[in-house]
Amino acid sequence: xxxxxxxxxxxxxTLPDWAGISGCALPVTAGAVTGLLAHHALLLTVTGPLVAExxxxxxRCEPGTLLWIRPGQALRVEPGKHETTxxxxxxxxxxxxxxxxxxxxDPGGPARHPIPLTDHAEFDSLVRxxxxxxxxxxxxxxxxxxxxxxxxxxxxxxAPESPGHVESRTFxxxxxxxxxxxxxxxxxxxxxxxxxxxxxxxxxxxxAITGRTAKQVxxxxxxxxxxxxxxxxxxxxxxxxxxxxxGEPTNFGRFFxxxxxxxxxxxxxxxxxxxxxxxxxGQRRPSD
Numbered sequence: 001x002x003x004x005x006x007x008x009x010x011x012x013x014t015l016p017d018w019a020g021i022s023g024c025a026l027p028v029t030a031g032a033v034t035g036l037l038a039h040h041a042l043l044l045t046v047t048g049p050l051v052a053e054x055x056x057x058x059x060r061c062e063p064g065t066l067l068w069i070r071p072g073q074a075l076r077v078e079p080g081k082h083e084t085t086x087x088x089x090x091x092x093x094x095x096x097x098x099x100x101x102x103x104x105x106d107p108g109g110p111a112r113h114p115i116p117l118t119d120h121a122e123f124d125s126l127v128r129x130x131x132x133x134x135x136x137x138x139x140x141x142x143x144x145x146x147x148x149x150x151x152x153x154x155x156x157x158x159a160p161e162s163p164g165h166v167e168s169r170t171f172x173x174x175x176x177x178x179x180x181x182x183x184x185x186x187x188x189x190x191x192x193x194x195x196x197x198x199x200x201x202x203x204x205x206x207x208a209i210t211g212r213t214a215k216q217v218x219x220x221x222x223x224x225x226x227x228x229x230x231x232x233x234x235x236x237x238x239x240x241x242x243x244x245x246x247g248e249p250t251n252f253g254r255f256f257x258x259x260x261x262x263x264x265x266x267x268x269x270x271x272x273x274x275x276x277x278x279x280x281x282g283q284r285r286p287s288d
Contacts, residue, residue: 019139020090021146023130036232040104041069042087042149044123051078056227061114066123068111068153074228076271087126089146099147102154107179110154117156122149170197170205174214182221183244188214223259226252230264231271237264 043052045061052059053076054069061067069075071091091105103109117123126145132138173195181191191214192199202214210217222244229240241252241264256264 018134019130019142020093021126021130021139021142022088023127024086024088036072036074036228037069039071039088039090041075042089042123043067043069044085044117044120046083046085048082049080050082050084051080052076053078055224056231059114062116064117064120065114066111066117066120066153067114070107071105072107072228074232085123085127087123087130087146093143094147099151102151104150106159108159108175110159111157112159113157115153115157122152165208167205167208170195170201171209174202174205174217178218178221182218182225186218186222186245188218191218219255219259223256226256226264227260227267230268237268240264 043050043061043066045063045065045067048061048063048065050061050065052061052067053074054067055073059067094104096103122145126142126149129138129142129145174191177191177194181194185191188199188202192202195202199214206212206214206217212220226240226244229235229243230237233240235243237252238249241249244252246252246255253264256262256267260267
């Protein structure tokens with residue numbers, strides 16, 4: 001599998017402001033400090049198989065399989081005889097009440113695994129209309145088409161249902177706050193104070209939902225972001241550490257080794273820069 005490039009290709013595709021949705025070629029990987037993929041991407045394998053690694057999990061996508069890649073996730077693709085088509089859309093495109101039961105920007109949302117589509121007419125229609133002329137009506141149509149597709153994906157591969165008890169509600173609040181706060185603090189005490197509960201309450205909730213302590217949940221999230229930044233950006237190890245709140249590179253190195261079993265340099269060595277060619281091999285562009 002080819003390595004992730006450390007070049008900042010987050011803007012190698014153009015997302016039109018008039019709709020916030022585009023059918024365009026996706027770079028093999030992206031590397032902005034504030035997020036790896038800057039937008040959502042729906043990647044359909046037309047011919048394949050396609051082998052894609054998303055956040056260090058490898059997926060084999062047969063023809064007709066749709067892969068939903070979230071903003072900030074790390075992506076790399078194995079070259080091969082495959083064709084793909086992509087729809088990208090900006091985060092925040094839909095409000096909290098636009099899609100009942102679905103929050104597209106939630107990292108823990110549905111369709112986190114490849115989804116086989118027996119009929120991808122909805123996707124094809126979205127790609128075709130995204131290549132059309134801009135306009136208010138066209139933008140509204142695109143949003144309606146995308147909303148229908150996302151709702152269908154959520155039915156085909158729903159997010160795990162919350163048990164509905166007090167621990168699940170507490171953990172959900174903790175998870176959302178952690179997503180915003182992990183670059184600033186790794187202290188469970190800080191999250192407990194913000195949520196108005198005790199560390200014991202957060203730990204009990206985390207254990208009930210994930211089998212991990214609250215501290216382990218925090219460290220897991222920080223370690224994931226560290227791996228993303230090391231694999232897919234040109235930031236130095238020290239810069240990665242500083243982005244995650246580590247004042248000293250040695251402290252970051254010890255943390256990373258404890259969490260992954262590798263030094264930051266050893267981990268990055270698995271993702272050495274190689275020329276990417278600017279896109280997924282075999283990916284169809286709107287003009288194709």
